[in-house]
Amino acid sequence: MGLNKKSVDDINVKGQKVLVRCDFNVPLKEGKITDENRLVAALPTIKKLVADGGKIILCSHLGKPKGEPKPELSLAPVAVRLSELLGQEVKFVASPVVVDDTVKAAVDAMNDGEIVLLENTRYRAEETKNGEAFSKDLASLADVFVNDAFGTAHRAHCSNVGVTEFIDTCVVGYLMQKEIDFLGKAVETPVRPFVAILGGAKVADKLNVISNLLEKCDTLIIGGGMAYTFLKAKGLEVGASLVDDTKLDYCKEMIAKAETLGKKLLLPVDTAIAKSFPNPIDAEIPAEYVDCDAIPADVLGLDIGPKTAEIYAEAAKTAKDIIENGPYDLVGEYKDLWMNAKKTDKTEHIFALQHSLSYLPSQYGISYLGKEENGWYDYVGDPVFFKNFPNDKRKEFCYITSTVDTKGNRIDWEDFDIGAPFIRKYRNYGGCGTYGIDGNTSTRSSLSEGLTPIYRFADVLLIYAEASNKAEGSPNTLAYKCLNRVRDRAFGDQSHQYAGLTPEKFADAVFDEFGWENVFEFKRWFQLVRTEKVDEAIGKNPAIGARLNANKENYLFPIPVRQCELRGWKNNPGY
Numbered sequence: 001m002g003l004n005k006k007s008v009d010d011i012n013v014k015g016q017k018v019l020v021r022c023d024f025n026v027p028l029k030e031g032k033i034t035d036e037n038r039l040v041a042a043l044p045t046i047k048k049l050v051a052d053g054g055k056i057i058l059c060s061h062l063g064k065p066k067g068e069p070k071p072e073l074s075l076a077p078v079a080v081r082l083s084e085l086l087g088q089e090v091k092f093v094a095s096p097v098v099v100d101d102t103v104k105a106a107v108d109a110m111n112d113g114e115i116v117l118l119e120n121t122r123y124r125a126e127e128t129k130n131g132e133a134f135s136k137d138l139a140s141l142a143d144v145f146v147n148d149a150f151g152t153a154h155r156a157h158c159s160n161v162g163v164t165e166f167i168d169t170c171v172v173g174y175l176m177q178k179e180i181d182f183l184g185k186a187v188e189t190p191v192r193p194f195v196a197i198l199g200g201a202k203v204a205d206k207l208n209v210i211s212n213l214l215e216k217c218d219t220l221i222i223g224g225g226m227a228y229t230f231l232k233a234k235g236l237e238v239g240a241s242l243v244d245d246t247k248l249d250y251c252k253e254m255i256a257k258a259e260t261l262g263k264k265l266l267l268p269v270d271t272a273i274a275k276s277f278p279n280p281i282d283a284e285i286p287a288e289y290v291d292c293d294a295i296p297a298d299v300l301g302l303d304i305g306p307k308t309a310e311i312y313a314e315a316a317k318t319a320k321d322i323i324e325n326g327p328y329d330l331v332g333e334y335k336d337l338w339m340n341a342k343k344t345d346k347t348e349h350i351f352a353l354q355h356s357l358s359y360l361p362s363q364y365g366i367s368y369l370g371k372e373e374n375g376w377y378d379y380v381g382d383p384v385f386f387k388n389f390p391n392d393k394r395k396e397f398c399y400i401t402s403t404v405d406t407k408g409n410r411i412d413w414e415d416f417d418i419g420a421p422f423i424r425k426y427r428n429y430g431g432c433g434t435y436g437i438d439g440n441t442s443t444r445s446s447l448s449e450g451l452t453p454i455y456r457f458a459d460v461l462l463i464y465a466e467a468s469n470k471a472e473g474s475p476n477t478l479a480y481k482c483l484n485r486v487r488d489r490a491f492g493d494q495s496h497q498y499a500g501l502t503p504e505k506f507a508d509a510v511f512d513e514f515g516w517e518n519v520f521e522f523k524r525w526f527q528l529v530r531t532e533k534v535d536e537a538i539g540k541n542p543a544i545g546a547r548l549n550a551n552k553e554n555y556l557f558p559i560p561v562r563q564c565e566l567r568g569w570k571n572n573p574g575y
Helices: 037-052 076-086 101-108 132-139 174-188 204-216 227-233 245-261 306-317 383-388 393-398 457-472 477-491 503-517 524-530 534-540 542-548 561-567
Strands: 017-021 055-059 090-093 115-118 144-147 169-172 194-198 219-222 264-266 270-274 288-291 300-304 321-323 349-355 402-404 410-412 450-456
Touching: 017 037, 037 055, 037 076, 037 174, 076 090, 076 115, 090 101, 101 115, 169 174, 194 204, 204 219, 204 245, 227 245, 227 300, 245 264, 270 306, 349 457, 393 477, 393 503, 450 457, 457 477, 457 503, 477 503, 503 524, 524 534
Parallel strands: 017 055, 017 144, 055 115, 090 115, 144 169, 194 219, 194 321, 219 264
Antiparallel strands: 270 288, 270 300, 349 450, 402 410
């Protein structure tokens, strides 16, 4: 199932006014955004339209104001954070009716490449009813409409459906395109066993999805608020839990359909309960868990309990493809993981250290200025590893191969005093420049500010590729897919993909890729030990071997003596 829709890549909006429906429904606490994943997800589309020279008008809902202009649900904080993430002003045009003469005047005054953000679309009661008047108001602002709000695309509202009736050119953004492409491929050609996970509050929103998925998947897991409608359909009492009584018969049909098709339809067996939802939603409340057949009449179910989590985890463990709107993906450009403007991006970061230059700077991979930059040396790149590094975007970003000395002379790395290229990966890219890079002779810093990645989604892809090859005796289709996804980003195209390797050659390819992907991230030693390649690595660079002088007894850390006593373990060799 292909996209079969026009995307932002099919148009150029130079000089045109572009209304972009985004999903900025982010959690707020005391006016501060506590999770900005949805903002980050919208950046590629916004940047493309800005680069084209369009006049970008962003709109979104936030929470459920129910047609009232509630200050606590204003999008004003979103404008502030978007400005920081984009590195340019996002002008917030506040209006309790979203579109009025003031808003129209602000849009008419825009220059090419500028961005404005409208107020919460749900300040208008017509929004959720797909009223024609509000749809026309929104359409009056723009020449082009871009829908990039995947999470709300299933709702017939003015800002994503009604507006399209009054604008001739309507396309999808990169986020919508990615999600549709992924879902299409996953559903049409899934890797078995195929497990689908559905959540959310309303069964009505997923009617066709549930029925269709039961025909495609091997296991369908139901969670979130909609699970309580299914539980009630099975005859269980669910107390004050969220239930759509109009869909009970439909849920009974789906349960019967799963049984007829021989598919697993997993429902919660235990649930977290409370008198009400926390306010704010991320506030702490006492957790109490009961079996789903013992929910008291005066409480409501919040989400699955630990027993259910264990059952669901076991089911998901066997799956290769899980249809889930999860947060992790590779960011578009490798360098964006370190550039200051992008360091709050959690798309790829699974575990990272957060720090600030004014408090705790990153010491990971810190590279002091070389002699040629009027500094001194600490860590530098290994020249042997550097020469074996393919000429991809990672190499270009991670190393400084030439610089300008204090006299203005350009020097290549072979002529550096240390005889090795400098490390660029962790230098500070915001606010202060770096001496000698791109002719910048202003202030400099070699400290990294923001997030320092410890484990990334790229690591997960390569770990799976290595593990599956070893476990199955040869690389499967998904293993190749994982490895090649990392390479595709590294080279910026799909012309460097691996195929048809022996198990041994595939293992070597993953090993090398892990080293290039994580250069200067302090993971190489553990990889060398795990794969028993320390001696091989030392042999490739005698200079390192002379300094390291390590043998297998030094490969592992000692296990604490008390731990050995309690567990009956033997300590690692050499201790």
